[in-house]
Amino acid sequence: MAQERLPTFDDWEEQPAPERGPGLDVLLLDLDGYEGPIDVLLALSRDQKVDLRQISILQLAEQYLRFVAEARRRNLEIAADYLVMAAWLAYLKSRLLLPAVPGAEEPSGEEMAAALAFQLERLDAMRKAGENLMARPRLGEQVFARGAPEGLRDVARPVFEARLYDLLAAYGGFQARKTVTRLEIREAKLYSVDDALARLSYLIGAAADWQKLEAFLPPGLADPLYRRSAVGATFVAALELTRQGRIELRQDGGAFSPIRLRKATR
Amino acid sequence: MSEDAEVAEAPDPFEAERLIEAVLFASAEPVTLASLRARLPGVADVGALLDSLRARYSGRGVELVKRGEGWAFRTAPDLAARLHLEVPQTRKLSRAAIEVMAIVAYHQPVTRAEIEEMRGVALSRGTLDVLLEAGWVRPTGRRQTPGRPMTWGTSQAFLDAFGLESLAALPGVEELKASGLLDTRPAMIAYAAQSEDELQLPLGDDTVLLGEDDGA
Amino acid sequence: MSEDAEVAEAPDPFEAERLIEAVLFASAEPVTLASLRARLPGVADVGALLDSLRARYSGRGVELVKRGEGWAFRTAPDLAARLHLEVPQTRKLSRAAIEVMAIVAYHQPVTRAEIEEMRGVALSRGTLDVLLEAGWVRPTGRRQTPGRPMTWGTSQAFLDAFGLESLAALPGVEELKASGLLDTRPAMIAYAAQSEDELQLPLGDDTVLLGEDDGA
Numbered sequence: 001m002a003q004e005r006l007p008t009f010d011d012w013e014e015q016p017a018p019e020r021g022p023g024l025d026v027l028l029l030d031l032d033g034y035e036g037p038i039d040v041l042l043a044l045s046r047d048q049k050v051d052l053r054q055i056s057i058l059q060l061a062e063q064y065l066r067f068v069a070e071a072r073r074r075n076l077e078i079a080a081d082y083l084v085m086a087a088w089l090a091y092l093k094s095r096l097l098l099p100a101v102p103g104a105e106e107p108s109g110e111e112m113a114a115a116l117a118f119q120l121e122r123l124d125a126m127r128k129a130g131e132n133l134m135a136r137p138r139l140g141e142q143v144f145a146r147g148a149p150e151g152l153r154d155v156a157r158p159v160f161e162a163r164l165y166d167l168l169a170a171y172g173g174f175q176a177r178k179t180v181t182r183l184e185i186r187e188a189k190l191y192s193v194d195d196a197l198a199r200l201s202y203l204i205g206a207a208a209d210w211q212k213l214e215a216f217l218p219p220g221l222a223d224p225l226y227r228r229s230a231v232g233a234t235f236v237a238a239l240e241l242t243r244q245g246r247i248e249l250r251q252d253g254g255a256f257s258p259i260r261l262r263k264a265t266r
Numbered sequence: 267m268s269e270d271a272e273v274a275e276a277p278d279p280f281e282a283e284r285l286i287e288a289v290l291f292a293s294a295e296p297v298t299l300a301s302l303r304a305r306l307p308g309v310a311d312v313g314a315l316l317d318s319l320r321a322r323y324s325g326r327g328v329e330l331v332k333r334g335e336g337w338a339f340r341t342a343p344d345l346a347a348r349l350h351l352e353v354p355q356t357r358k359l360s361r362a363a364i365e366v367m368a369i370v371a372y373h374q375p376v377t378r379a380e381i382e383e384m385r386g387v388a389l390s391r392g393t394l395d396v397l398l399e400a401g402w403v404r405p406t407g408r409r410q411t412p413g414r415p416m417t418w419g420t421s422q423a424f425l426d427a428f429g430l431e432s433l434a435a436l437p438g439v440e441e442l443k444a445s446g447l448l449d450t451r452p453a454m455i456a457y458a459a460q461s462e463d464e465l466q467l468p469l470g471d472d473t474v475l476l477g478e479d480d481g482a
Numbered sequence: 483m484s485e486d487a488e489v490a491e492a493p494d495p496f497e498a499e500r501l502i503e504a505v506l507f508a509s510a511e512p513v514t515l516a517s518l519r520a521r522l523p524g525v526a527d528v529g530a531l532l533d534s535l536r537a538r539y540s541g542r543g544v545e546l547v548k549r550g551e552g553w554a555f556r557t558a559p560d561l562a563a564r565l566h567l568e569v570p571q572t573r574k575l576s577r578a579a580i581e582v583m584a585i586v587a588y589h590q591p592v593t594r595a596e597i598e599e600m601r602g603v604a605l606s607r608g609t610l611d612v613l614l615e616a617g618w619v620r621p622t623g624r625r626q627t628p629g630r631p632m633t634w635g636t637s638q639a640f641l642d643a644f645g646l647e648s649l650a651a652l653p654g655v656e657e658l659k660a661s662g663l664l665d666t667r668p669a670m671i672a673y674a675a676q677s678e679d680e681l682q683l684p685l686g687d688d689t690v691l692l693g694e695d696d697g698a
Binding site for chain 1: 507508509510511554555556557558559562565567572575578580581583584585587588600601602603642643644645646652653654658661663665669670672673674
């Protein structure tokens with residue numbers, strides 16, 4: 001793929017398509033008009049036969065190498081990809097001339113040459129297809145649409161979608177917003193980890209044997225939220241004291257089984 | 267494109283008519299007789315060709331008409347209404363529009379200012395328009411207060427759209443509360459936890475207690 | 483505005499044809515069959531009416547043509563030189579742009595990389611843009627290959643611009659397909675596949691070649 005693009009020439013359509021490819025001199029003069037090495041190869045290939053299927057890739061490679069050599073001799077600036085193509089064609093030439101290495105992994109010279117011929121043929125076909133398309137009567141140039149269109153409108157008639165539920169939910173939301181004008185946040189009564197730590201540190205001294213965690217919960221657990229916070233805080237406190245090496249924890253029955261603890265026995 | 271029109275073929279009337287047809291079709295403006303003549307050197311009676319063409323299109327969906335000094339094709343007037351097509355297109359209402367709709371429904375007749383006061387925000391331009399376009403709200407009169415503001419209410423189309431027999435079928439505030447659509451409680455998880463029965467687990471069963479919010 | 487379009491008159495074929503004529507005349511763009519059908523409720527065979535209308539205009543200065551999914555009236559191409567219409571000069575396409583357009587038309591859906599591979603040069607900035615601006619090419623989806631590159635194809639406007647009924651009417655497309663030249667892959671691979679008889683299959687359905695890994 002080209003790293004650098006050569007400028008195109010816009011006046012292609014004015015140029016009669018050459019029956020035969022341009023001579024080397026024309027090619028070199030026109031260097032700026034070509035879009036990279038493939039383009040030059042296609043131009044050179046017209047020197048040979050009309051049918052690209054019959055083309056001699058070996059001969060084409062030689063022509064191209066002569067073209068590049070001549071360009072360099074004349075100190076013409078040619079882009080790097082022209083040189084890359086030259087190197088590749090020189091390699092291809094050697095592959096075509098030397099007997100194939102038996103058992104070689106890479107494609108043979110003939111296969112490479114055929115692939116190149118295919119690429120040239122395909123590009124040439126597309127070029128001709130483009131010319132054929134442009135030769136057709138085109139809208140706005142040879143064929144015309146209605147000059148005074150009277151407009152054809154597909155008017156969108158909106159149908160709104162809303163369910164009764166949406167309506168009622170909206171009103172509910174609205175009323176709720178209106179009603180709650182003052183938000184009072186009651187103090188949440190929770191058992192703190194600090195309390196749990198103090199209580200557990202104190203009680204553990206008396207617990208020489210394994211005891212359930214629940215045994216260490218504070219009294220007055222009627223309120224469910226308070227009870228949940230007490231369980232959580234006591235558990236966290238137990239973990240902390242275990243980390244400090246002051247107690248030991250065990251849970252024998254897997255997940256959800258009772259957690260037991262005792263004073264560290266060190 | 268650069269062809270010599272001067273090297274005109276023998277003025278075959280059929281060909282000349284075709285050319286007139288194409289020129290009139292493709293021109294943005296009506297084409298004058300003089301302009302047509304200039305395109306048809308050698309054709310004696312361009313007027314006759316136009317008459318023939320006019321007859322040809324008579325009664326069709328397209329007619330050849332004279333407009334001022336020029337000639338043009340125009341679609342037949344009786345078809346005009348059917349050229350345009352109304353295509354139903356479902357649109358979703360914005361949340362604001364639905365809320366305003368609800369307020370109109372529950373508080374009608376209501377003025378724009380009252381809606382704004384209730385919602386605590388100004389009504390944006392399109393909101394009422396959309397409801398009007400849907401045909402769900404309609405002006406119901408004017409309030410006898412300074413400025414005589416217009417009041418809004420719901421239409422029959424509103425009842426139809428929401429499948430309501432009458433406005434009385436709209437659930438009242440108490441019913442909304444009962445169905446949970448109107449929730450006045452402050453949403454705080456802590457309070458929710460306090461009031462919910464499922465957490466009144468027997469303390470004795472410690473396994474449940476410990477595992478309870480373990481995975482949550 | 484009135485809803486009476488549904489309460490359509492008995493679908494008199496003559497009236498229906500008139501309406502089609504008017505609708506197609508009123509629009510500069512091709513009108514899709516679906517859009518025509520929507521205007522002709524109760525008319526069973528819109529296609530037959532179009533055929534009848536096409537026959538009616540056959541050989542006239544204005545012709546009824548099919549362009550992809552749409553139908554339109556267009557001036558007869560043979561009159562081009564004699565119309566003498568004032569047409570804004572269209573910009574000439576560069577050789578590169580024409581080549582790229584042909585590749586997109588014949589190889590669609592095709593990725594940018596494939597176009598570059600086929601042409602042996604990088605696509606310069608303006609080339610695809612010019613075709614996009616003309617409305618002739620459009621993105622058609624993504625290829626399900628690493629990087630999910632965008633694929634390109636031609637639009638309805640392309641068919642209209644070049645007077646093609648469909649992509650099957652592209653000049654020489656059958657021969658190109660049969661000769662294996664519509665293989666998008668790099669030359670080496672494409673050639674190898676060709677020599678393995680794989681492409682000697684009757685290439686009746688282009689989906690094998692073109693649609694293979696179409697992301698659309």
